[in-house]
Amino acid sequence: MAVQQTGGEAQQDAEVRELAERLAGGDLRAVARAISLVEDGTPLGWGLLDRLYPRTGRAQRLGVTGPPGSGKSTLVNALAQTLRERGERVAILAVDPTSPFSGGAILGDRVRMTAATRDPDLFVRSMASRGNLGGVSSATYEASEILEAAGYDRILIETVGVGQSELEIVELADTVALVLVPESGDAVQVMKAGIMEVADLFVINKYDREGGDRLVRELQLAMELSDWRRGGAWAPPICTTVATRGEGVREALDAAERHFAHLRGEHQRLTQVRAQKMQRRLRMLLNRVLLRHAWRDARIEDQLEAALARIAAREISPYRWVQEVLQSWRRQGEEQDG
Amino acid sequence: MAEKIRILVGKPGLDGHDRGAKVIATAFRDAGFEVIYTGLHQTPEMIVEAAIQEDVDIVSISVLSGAHMTIFPRILELLREREASEIHVIGGGIIPPEDSEKLIAMGVGAIFGPGTPTGDAIAYVRNWWQKRAAGAQNA
Ligand SMILES: Nc1nc2c(ncn2[C@@H]2O[C@H](COP(=O)(O)OP(=O)(O)OP(=O)(O)O)[C@@H](O)[C@H]2O)c(=O)[nH]1
Numbered sequence: 374m375a376v377q378q379t380g381g382e383a384q385q386d387a388e389v390r391e392l393a394e395r396l397a398g399g400d401l402r403a404v405a406r407a408i409s410l411v412e413d414g415t416p417l418g419w420g421l422l423d424r425l426y427p428r429t430g431r432a433q434r435l436g437v438t439g440p441p442g443s444g445k446s447t448l449v450n451a452l453a454q455t456l457r458e459r460g461e462r463v464a465i466l467a468v469d470p471t472s473p474f475s476g477g478a479i480l481g482d483r484v485r486m487t488a489a490t491r492d493p494d495l496f497v498r499s500m501a502s503r504g505n506l507g508g509v510s511s512a513t514y515e516a517s518e519i520l521e522a523a524g525y526d527r528i529l530i531e532t533v534g535v536g537q538s539e540l541e542i543v544e545l546a547d548t549v550a551l552v553l554v555p556e557s558g559d560a561v562q563v564m565k566a567g568i569m570e571v572a573d574l575f576v577i578n579k580y581d582r583e584g585g586d587r588l589v590r591e592l593q594l595a596m597e598l599s600d601w602r603r604g605g606a607w608a609p610p611i612c613t614t615v616a617t618r619g620e621g622v623r624e625a626l627d628a629a630e631r632h633f634a635h636l637r638g639e640h641q642r643l644t645q646v647r648a649q650k651m652q653r654r655l656r657m658l659l660n661r662v663l664l665r666h667a668w669r670d671a672r673i674e675d676q677l678e679a680a681l682a683r684i685a686a687r688e689i690s691p692y693r694w695v696q697e698v699l700q701s702w703r704r705q706g707e708e709q710d711g
Numbered sequence: 712m713a714e715k716i717r718i719l720v721g722k723p724g725l726d727g728h729d730r731g732a733k734v735i736a737t738a739f740r741d742a743g744f745e746v747i748y749t750g751l752h753q754t755p756e757m758i759v760e761a762a763i764q765e766d767v768d769i770v771s772i773s774v775l776s777g778a779h780m781t782i783f784p785r786i787l788e789l790l791r792e793r794e795a796s797e798i799h800v801i802g803g804g805i806i807p808p809e810d811s812e813k814l815i816a817m818g819v820g821a822i823f824g825p826g827t828p829t830g831d832a833i834a835y836v837r838n839w840w841q842k843r844a845a846g847a848q849n850a
């Protein structure tokens with residue numbers, strides 16, 4: 374839905390201020406609304422992120438990724454329960470894919486998130502990946518900033534590991550747990566898929582099933598053999614869990630803690646890593662506003678339609694046409710500046 | 712990015728069939744909605760809490776157990792308590808027409824009986840959404 378420009382910036386400022394105050398005061402409806410606003414890419418959401426930014430940066434983001442059905446939600450639920458017992462305020466972002474056919478989605482991770490019943494200090498939000506520029510990471514990152522500003526110490530982010538999304542979780546999270554199960558094949562397959570590199574820790578879930586030990590051994594061997602992360606000070610530990618029974622969950626959490634402590638330790642790694650990610654994020658944000666700016670002029674669609682016949686008739690090449698559009702933007706820009 | 716219709720689909724009560732809920736969840740997804748599926752055995756408290764955290768526009772629940780005259784009013788009451796009455800409640804299941812009428816008088820948007828084509832529910836949701844958007848523009 375288009376946000377009305379009428380009423381102007383003053384009104385928007387007032388709305389942003391009001392929402393930010395409610396959010397800081399622990400109003401869950403405000404938190405939930407704010408996430409929708411950033412998810413929909415509204416100017417109000419953007420204004421809110423701007424206002425809340427000084428209150429971000431303290432929380433730890435733990436990403437949990439892995440193949441479909443590997444037990445990520447069950448594990449996240451168990452992790453959240455353990456963290457709640459330790460008195461931390463926990464938020465969960467569970468991302469599921471948007472259907473490329475309808476644009477709709479079934480977000481079903483909540484089925485396993487049974488810990489989230491009437492506990493104001495455990496917030497669960499399901500998100501569809503949609504088609505956002507910047508992929509899963511952009512809107513989810515922004516949602517995690519909202520949650521941080523709302524005072525959640527710990528943000529758990531679940532994404533399904535198919536194709537590119539494992540890589541995106543790296544942009545989102547400080548620590549990434551890669552969940553594997555005995556039936557997801559041997560370790561060589563995992564290595565071939567090129568997803569091992571995202572893991573700060575491995576969680577072999579469904580360890581009650583046959584083949585868990587074998588997967589652990591193969592994984593150990595694979596890590597020894599590859600020169601992957603040679604010289605890196607962090608060796609990803611391998612944890613084993615039965616998430617449905619809560620077994621091994623404490624140990625997996627401790628491993629994540631050690632990784633975070635390692636990041637925060639001597640060499641300022643956390644600062645460095647976050648700066649690198651911010652650099653990529655700034656590029657992505659800049660791309661987003663530039664694109665939005667470029668397409669704002671409705672005439673461009675008409676020009677595009679009009680060009681089709683000329684291009685088909687070979688009167689003009691697509692490459693020349695694009696250059697001409699760019700030049701007309703430049704001229705417009707100069708007129709506005711001058 | 713365009714705003715999406717977000718719908719919670721849940722199944723309260725103790726009976727163990729979620730076929731109906733899955734059918735409607737799939738139909739809603741294919742209509743382009745974002746469906747938050749909460750699964751079986753949900754209490755009204757759980758449903759309302761989830762609806763708030765997920766910032767849904769609509770809660771759609773199916774009740775087969777015969778407990779509809781307690782479950783729907785309780786959900787409406789909880790939404791009022793949480794100052795979230797703008798979340799629209801619809802439902803389906805085996806509900807006699809006279810009860811349907813009573814529930815609609817209480818504030819349930821629509822009740823779809825067994826065998827209603829899923830297209831009817833989708834059309835209802837789209838129509839409600841458009842009316843709400845128009846209302847927001849006039850306000
Ligand atoms: N045997 C066994 N089953 C498990 C374990 N952990 C999870 N499961 C089961 O595996 C199934 C999938 O669990 P989820 O937690 O939904 O898996 P997921 O990775 O979140 O699934 P998607 O989000 O759909 O990709 C459920 O039936 C769980 O009960 C485990 O440690 N052992």
Ligand SMILES: [Mg+2]
Pocket residue numbers: 445446447481482531
């Ligand atoms: Mg899941």
